[in-house]
Amino acid sequence: MYRFSPKGQSTTWKTDSMHPLVRAITATGAFGASGLAYASLIERNAFVLRRFTMPILPRGADRIRVVQMSDLHLVPRQERKIQWVRRLADFRPDLVINTGDNLAHMEAVPAVARALEPLYGIPGVFALGSNDYYAPRAKSPARYLLPDSRQPMDEDRRLPVGKLIESFTRDAGWLDLNNARGKLSIGGLDLEFVGVDDPHLDRDRYDEVAGPPAGASDLFLGVVHAPYVRVLDAMAADGVDAIIAGHTHGGQLCLPGYGALVTNCDLDRSRAKGLSRWWVGANGIPSAQAPTEAPYLHVSAGLGTSPFAPVRFGCRPEASLITLVPRA
Numbered sequence: 172m173y174r175f176s177p178k179g180q181s182t183t184w185k186t187d188s189m190h191p192l193v194r195a196i197t198a199t200g201a202f203g204a205s206g207l208a209y210a211s212l213i214e215r216n217a218f219v220l221r222r223f224t225m226p227i228l229p230r231g232a233d234r235i236r237v238v239q240m241s242d243l244h245l246v247p248r249q250e251r252k253i254q255w256v257r258r259l260a261d262f263r264p265d266l267v268i269n270t271g272d273n274l275a276h277m278e279a280v281p282a283v284a285r286a287l288e289p290l291y292g293i294p295g296v297f298a299l300g301s302n303d304y305y306a307p308r309a310k311s312p313a314r315y316l317l318p319d320s321r322q323p324m325d326e327d328r329r330l331p332v333g334k335l336i337e338s339f340t341r342d343a344g345w346l347d348l349n350n351a352r353g354k355l356s357i358g359g360l361d362l363e364f365v366g367v368d369d370p371h372l373d374r375d376r377y378d379e380v381a382g383p384p385a386g387a388s389d390l391f392l393g394v395v396h397a398p399y400v401r402v403l404d405a406m407a408a409d410g411v412d413a414i415i416a417g418h419t420h421g422g423q424l425c426l427p428g429y430g431a432l433v434t435n436c437d438l439d440r441s442r443a444k445g446l447s448r449w450w451v452g453a454n455g456i457p458s459a460q461a462p463t464e465a466p467y468l469h470v471s472a473g474l475g476t477s478p479f480a481p482v483r484f485g486c487r488p489e490a491s492l493i494t495l496v497p498r499a
């Protein structure tokens with residue numbers, strides 16, 4: 172089970188004055204060609220399943236097993252990744268949560284469907300990311316080390332997002348949570364969801380879906396691709412039990428003793444991946460200081476990279492098996 176490390180989280184966030192970009196340049200020079208080869212050839216393909224436990228169910232309820240996959244950034248030739256993702260169904264999840272950035276190629280929708288097909292038919296939900304709408308393009312790898320790497324979105328790079336949504340809704344039967352709410356019945360419990368379209372593209376319209384859960388709901392979950400503070404705050408204020416997100420790639424490049432260099436959004440680096448707690452005003456504050464009722468936040472480091480920055484260091488590509496259990 173994940174354990175918080177309040178001392179480590181607070182000291183690294185508050186006392187480190189070196190700019191992440193300076194650290195990155197220093198580190199890049201230090202580990203050199205062999206490190207880049209490791210990051211691009213080995214770690215980028217070293218997929219791992221992370222396991223977490225969230226005590227958020229009503230007392231006496233049976234556990235619910237959730238598989239979350241995020242940031243596949245799939246291109247059709249990535250057969251190893253496709254086969255690894257297909258085996259996630261072996262864990263027999265009760266719920267699938269897809270937090271977006273599935274595509275990295277104009278022809279990738281059939282490959283995504285093939286990777287996720289064993290999970291189709293299992294109750295699921297999804298929220299889209301920028302890499303479901305627009306294909307990546309070449310850019311300086313250094314841009315990935317900036318706090319916000321957004322570039323103008325060209326219409327000629329528009330991905331077939333309609334086909335992706337059709338596959339997820341029609342073939343998989345998953346709920347579309349892009350600026351939408353929805354309900355599922357799982358294991359005799361009534362689950363309610365609220366989600367937004369990608370905040371990284373400013374497509375989130377939380378005000379259109381805001382509000383507390385219905386009285387009869389046993390669990391209220393927020394789902395979003397990019398964990399921007401404005402969305403996390405809004406969901407927390409509405410009383411979600413947990414928020415599930417992706418987008419950060421866990422920083423994609425992480426340094427020993429420092430962690431993620433950036434989150435590619437306004438979330439603090441200590442929450443770049445894994446399980447934490449969130450409440451209004453939580454950014455930069457260790458989860459150990461969370462109010463008792465604060466929702467859980469799980470940020471997946473995701474399974475992919477942009478094809479134009481195909482490296483991971485200190486941050487293996489991952490999917491998550493989140494076991495929901497009754498509150499203590």
Ligand SMILES: [Fe+2]
Pocket residue numbers: 242244272300302418419420473
């Ligand atoms: Fe991504």
